[in-house]
Amino acid sequence: MAKEVTGREENYSQWYNDLVVKADLAEQSAVRGCMVIKPYGYAIWEKMQRVLDDMFKKTGVQNAYFPLFIPKSFFSREAEHVAGFAKECAVVTHHRLMNDPDGKGVVVDPSARLEEELIVRPTSETIIWNTYKNWVTSWRDLPILCNQWCNVVRWEMRTRLFLRTAEFLWQEGHTAHATAEEAQAKALEMVGVYADFARNTLALPVVVGHKSPGERFAGALDTMTIEAMMQDGKALQAGTSHFLGQNFAKSFDVQFANKEGKLEYVWATSWGVSTRLMGALIMAHGDDNGLVLPPKLAPIQVVMVPIYRKDEELDAILDKMAGVKKELEAAGVSVKIDSRDSLRPGFKFAEWELKGVPVRMAIGPRDLEAGTVEVARRDTLSKESMALEGIAPAIVKLLDDIQENIYNKALAFREANVRKCDDWETFKTEIQKGGFLLCHWDGTPETEEKIKEETKATIRCIPMDSYVCEEEGKCIYSGKPSHRRVIFAISY
RNA sequence: CGGGGUGUGGCGCAGUUGGCUAGCGCAUCUGGUUUGGGACCAGAAGGUCCUCCGUUCGAGUCGGAGUACCCCGACCA
Numbered sequence: 001m002a003k004e005v006t007g008r009e010e011n012y013s014q015w016y017n018d019l020v021v022k023a024d025l026a027e028q029s030a031v032r033g034c035m036v037i038k039p040y041g042y043a044i045w046e047k048m049q050r051v052l053d054d055m056f057k058k059t060g061v062q063n064a065y066f067p068l069f070i071p072k073s074f075f076s077r078e079a080e081h082v083a084g085f086a087k088e089c090a091v092v093t094h095h096r097l098m099n100d101p102d103g104k105g106v107v108v109d110p111s112a113r114l115e116e117e118l119i120v121r122p123t124s125e126t127i128i129w130n131t132y133k134n135w136v137t138s139w140r141d142l143p144i145l146c147n148q149w150c151n152v153v154r155w156e157m158r159t160r161l162f163l164r165t166a167e168f169l170w171q172e173g174h175t176a177h178a179t180a181e182e183a184q185a186k187a188l189e190m191v192g193v194y195a196d197f198a199r200n201t202l203a204l205p206v207v208v209g210h211k212s213p214g215e216r217f218a219g220a221l222d223t224m225t226i227e228a229m230m231q232d233g234k235a236l237q238a239g240t241s242h243f244l245g246q247n248f249a250k251s252f253d254v255q256f257a258n259k260e261g262k263l264e265y266v267w268a269t270s271w272g273v274s275t276r277l278m279g280a281l282i283m284a285h286g287d288d289n290g291l292v293l294p295p296k297l298a299p300i301q302v303v304m305v306p307i308y309r310k311d312e313e314l315d316a317i318l319d320k321m322a323g324v325k326k327e328l329e330a331a332g333v334s335v336k337i338d339s340r341d342s343l344r345p346g347f348k349f350a351e352w353e354l355k356g357v358p359v360r361m362a363i364g365p366r367d368l369e370a371g372t373v374e375v376a377r378r379d380t381l382s383k384e385s386m387a388l389e390g391i392a393p394a395i396v397k398l399l400d401d402i403q404e405n406i407y408n409k410a411l412a413f414r415e416a417n418v419r420k421c422d423d424w425e426t427f428k429t430e431i432q433k434g435g436f437l438l439c440h441w442d443g444t445p446e447t448e449e450k451i452k453e454e455t456k457a458t459i460r461c462i463p464m465d466s467y468v469c470e471e472e473g474k475c476i477y478s479g480k481p482s483h484r485r486v487i488f489a490i491s492y
Numbered sequence: 493c494g495g496g497g498u499g500u501g502g503c504g505c506a507g508u509u510g511g512c513u514a515g516c517g518c519a520u521c522u523g524g525u526u527u528g529g530g531a532c533c534a535g536a537a538g539g540u541c542c543u544c545c546g547u548u549c550g551a552g553u554c555g556g557a558g559u560a561c562c563c564c565g566a567c568c569a
Contacts, residue, residue, distance in 0.1 A: 084568095087567065087568090088567070088568070154568070154569080156567070156568060156569095157493090157566075157567055157568085158563095158564090158565090158566095158567080158568085163569080164568065164569070168569085170569085217569095225569095236569090237569055238569090239569090240569075272569085273569090274569065276569060305528095307527070307528050308527075309526085309527065343527095343530090344526080344527050344529090344530075344531060345527065345528065345529070345530095346527085346528085346529035346530050346531080347529085347530045347531085348529095348530085349528095349529050349530075350529070350530045351530080353529095362528070364527095364528055365528090366528075367528095374528075492569090
C-alpha cells in the first residue's frame with residue numbers, strides 16, 4: 001500500500017484517505033458522513049484529551065456534562081447563533097417506532113410526534129446558558145469555568161474524514177464572568193493553552209490570531225484561532241476561542257447582583273478543539289510511509305521487533321527485550337514488544353511506520369552477541385546501532401530530539417511558505433500555489449467576500465504572535481488604506 | 493440541490509466491435525522452505541457481474557428506469 005503512493009502533490013488526498021486513515025486510524029461509517037475511529041486512532045485522541053485536560057485544570061476549569069438534545073426554542077433565542085447553525089442541524093421529531101402496517105419492517109409512529117422538536121447539539125452554548133441561568137445570582141457565583149468532552153452533530157453537505165464529519169468528538173469550554181475584561185482575558189488564556197498544546201505536544205507550529213468579523217463564530221464578539229499549515233500549503237483551523245460578550249447572557253437572562261447590589265449580565269467565553277486535530281496531525285507530519293507521531297502524543301513511543309531464525313533465538317531475544325522494556329518504562333517511555341511469530345521483520349517495520357511509532361528497536365542474534373540494538377527513528381527514517389548499556393537515557397533523549405525535529409521541520413515548511421504579497425494579479429496566482437500570503441486588507445467584509453469569491457482564499461487570521469505586521473499600506477483588492485497585514489490562504 | 497464518475501469473489505481492479513468455462517493483484521486456507529526492510533514455491537477455496545425491464549440465438553458488455561457510493565461546487569470547524 002505504502003509503496004504505491006509516490007508523489008506527494010498528486011496523491012495527497014489518496015494518501016490521506018486511503019493509506020493512513022483507512023489503514024489504521026478511522027473509517028467512514030455506514031451512517032453518512034460519520035466515522036468509526038479505530039482503537040489505535042482513538043488511543044491518540046485519548047492522549048490528546050489527557051494532556052489538554054491537565055492543562056485546563058491548571059487554569060481552574062472543571063469538567064461537566066450537558067444534554068445531547070436541545071429544545072428547539074432554546075436555539076432561536078440568540079439570532080446570530082441560530083443563523084450560523086440552522087442549516088446544519090439534525091432534528092428529533094418523534095420518540096417511537098412501530099411495525100409497518102403494510103407489513104415491511106418498522107416505521108415512525110406518527111402518534112409519537114414530539115410537541116417540541118429536539119435539536120441534536122451542534123454546539124452547546126444554548127443549553128449551557130439556559131443552565132447557567134440557574135447557577136448565577138450573585139457575583140460570588142462567578143466565574144463559572146466548565147468544560148465538556150462530548151460529541152456534536154453538524155449535518156454538513158460534504159464531509160471529509162477527521163476534518164469535517166457529520167458527528168465529531170470535541171471539548172467545549174464555557175465560562176461566565178463578572179466583567180468583560182475578565183472574560184476577554186479568559187478567551188485569550190485559552191487560545192494560549194491551545195497554541196501551547198499544538199506546539200509542544202502535537203509539534204504543530206500554529207499562528208495565533210483574531211478572526212475577521214466575517215469568519216467569527218456565530219454570536220461571538222471576537223474569535224481567536226490557532227491556524228496550522230498542512231503539507232500541501234492549505235490552512236487548517238485547529239482550534240478557536242471566543243469572547244461572546246453578553247449576547248448569550250442577555251438571550252438566556254443570566255444576571256448577577258454585583259458588589260453594589262445592582263443586576264448585571266454576565267460575560268461569556270467558549271472555546272473548543274475537536275478530532276479535527278487528528279486530521280491536522282496526519283496532514284502536517286505524515287509522509288509516504290504513513291503517520292509520523294510526535295513522541296509526546298504517541299500511544300506507543302518505542303516498538304521492539306525481534307529478528308531470529310530459531311525459537312531458541314527468539315526466547316533469548318524476548319528475554320533481553322523484556323529487560324530493556326522495563327528499563328525504558330522506568331524512564332517513562334511507553335514500549336511495545338512485537339512478538340508476533342507469523343510475520344517477518346520487514347512487514348512489522350512497515351506496519352509500525354504506517355502507525356507512526358517514533359522509535360523502533362530491532363534486536364537480532366548479531367546484537368545479542370555484540371550487546372547492541374538497532375534503533376530507527378520514524379521522523380528521519382534513519383537507523384543506527386546503539387549499545388544496550390545505558391540505553392534508556394539515550395532513548396529518552398532521542399524521543400526529545402524527534403519531538404523537536406518534527407516541530408522544526410513543520411516550522412521550516414511553514415516559514416518557507418509564508419510570503420508577502422502586494423499586488424492583486426500576483427495574489428491570484430500565488431494563492432493557488434498554497435501557503436500563507438501576508439497582505440493588506442481594508443477591513444471590510446465586502447472586500448473579504450469578493451476575494452473569497454474570486455480566489456477561494458479566506459482571511460485565516462489577523463496574527464497576534466507571529467507574522468505580526470503593523471504597517472501602513474494599501475488593501476490588496478480595493479487599494480484603500482490598511483494598517484496591518486493579515487494572513488490569506490486557501491483552507492480546509 | 494447542480495455538474496461529473498463508479499457499482500464485477502473479503503479488498504483493489506481488468507474485461508476489446510456482445511461469443512462459448514468471467515479473469516488479475518492483494519488478502520484467506522493447506523503443506524513446505526524462509527525470517528537484519530512489506531517472503532517464496534506448490535496446491536485450494538471463494539462471484540445471483542448493484543436491481544428491475546428491454547434488445548438479442550446469446551448480455552458483465554447494448555438501451556431504459558431505479559438505486560447506492562465517490563469526486564467537484566454551494567455550506568462549514
